[in-house]
Amino acid sequence: MAKRKGIESSIALADSVAMCRVDAISAYPITPQTHIVEHLSEWVNDGELDAEFLPVESEHSAMSAACGMSAVGARTFTATSSQGLALMHEILFLTPSLRLPVVMAVANRALAGPISIWNDHSDIMAERDIGWVQIFAENGQECFDLTPLCFKVAEDKRVHLPMILNFDGFIVSHMIEPIEYWTQEQFDHYLPPFEPQIRLDTRAPSVMGAVGVPEIYYEAKMAQHNALLDSKAVVVEALESLEKEIGRKYNIVESYRADDADVVMVLLGSLVETCMTAVDNLREKGLKVGIVRPRLWRPFPKEEFIAALGNIPVLGICDRSFTFGAAHHPVASEIKSALYDSEKRPIICEYMIGIGGRDIRVQEFEQMFMQLLEVKTTGKALPIQYVGVRS
């Protein structure tokens, strides 16, 4: 059955892509994503993977070529990070509007300038509105497990939208971890072959990407919005069948020791694991702290998130990127607006952490939790806390 390997997360992710029997890959190098596509090109050039690997001349062309590949019905993958994702920006909007189920792994990294190869979430938070399904993996195992999920959801005929798998650059991408590999039979059982609903075919000519005159543009965008909202149910379903397949349970909103908590922290990505250690330490001291986090980022699982919070009175929200000049940074902005309609509006404190690879330690999370507990007593929210920044 499934075997465990000590392996770098990027390589495991690439293996997972190969085991999904990907047809076509377009790629351009950028740290810290590069190991994924390097590994895939090795597979292809060694004849181990029957796929086309197109080493394009830019990320803009990587996404453009991915659109072409997917348009003829190929199971298509690409990966990028930071500047590469930003360079794709224009085309990222086209992939979902053409309903092309491309899957992309994004090793989250800071955006220049100043140039930084280190991890934060500025690349992906600048692409919140592109219309892709977006999910976060927190470690190498999740990268491996959620790759077939991405193809399954994206290619589902009820969805037919592209999907991004986010994971933290270096912290996850370059980490060597024990990862449990699925068998090829499990992949094949979980992920059926891609059967596109629409494809370019010379026997039945069709047009993709027509002009959107004012009489139809609005309706086209509305349909796209609804399709993305509706994909949530398909993600839930795909997570359930993933559990049946391999026994690991993932949820669109994850909770950690939050049931009876007085205060919880919200955060995305791999720092959750550090935060969990802080929770365990404080719990040992009898302090009721926990974590609630959306794993699915787009569509945003508003109802599930509100339900997971229950009656928790105080919330800390961690952001890992700036929205310059805005009232709130992206994650806080999303969650505050989601909670506005909720009857049980908790007190919210915002934290900026881990910018451009700045380390954040267990003690810092513990301090943040202590602060939140104090807020619970005073009943007064704090201004946005920029953790660890020097003046």
Added chain:
Amino acid sequence: MEKFNVFASKLIPEAELFSPGHKACQGCAPALALRYLLKAAGPNSMVANATGCMEIISSAYPDMAWGVPWIHVAFENAAAVAGGLESGIKVLQRKGKIDKGHINVIAIGGDGGTFDIGLQALSGMLERGQDVLYLCYDNEAYMNTGIQRSSGTPIFASTTTSPAGKSVPGQRTFKKDLAGIAAAHNVSYVATASVAYPFDFMEKVKKALATRGSKLIHIFAPCPTGWKSQPKDIIKLARLAVQTGIFPLYEYQGGVYNMSLDLPFLKPIKTYLKIQGRYRHLTDDMINIIQEDLNLRYDWLKGLAALSQQEAK
């Protein structure tokens, strides 16, 4: 060109894969180029179209002009999208997921989408040697956005961003050598064509599509709206461009250049310039500059053809 006499118009398929009823202006040569292109390429073709006049006039939902599968993604990436189509078709055919049998993958872009913003994607696709025919229809400006200059706009032409002003008399720069750039990628086939020579063009399309690897055809396609010319003069202009030598027709294959026409002499450029509003402001000095530049380029090309043919022997 040897086949001109046998290539009677009767042999051209009647089927219109680029259907009439699209929204191009009267006398639009680029639309004519697409019509000829698809007559030569036939139904076993797939098109990736860059943003521009031809994309807009042919795809206003629900009035589609295309009788072959067609995709438009953006302005600067037709070559990359076509490269994706080619890769996708290749792998799906290899894996038996779609029917085997050759499919012509064609990318289409205007001069702006090709010479300027799409040059990088084009270079990438050509360098990778992908089995794609890139067709650049050259109307010598960004027409779709209102006649702005591109690097395909010839010197002194007045456009909305290179207006003929009191101190700057129109476009400041000479036209970029697109076919030369493509040839420098050592691709399978490069040709120039003109809408005034439809048989020559269609023969070149067929030749290109019969050749594996990346190919580029650069077709001269006047725009009455942007050039401030009469629709009735469009074919005449496309012919004069060839006969004056400002747009010579040639092919490049396997390192060898071949002139497509054997012109005994070149007509003076003035005959060509004077029926275009975009050149209304030209002085004799300016006309001389244009004439001298084209003479140099034409002689250089003929020399290149002679030399490369000699080398090949």
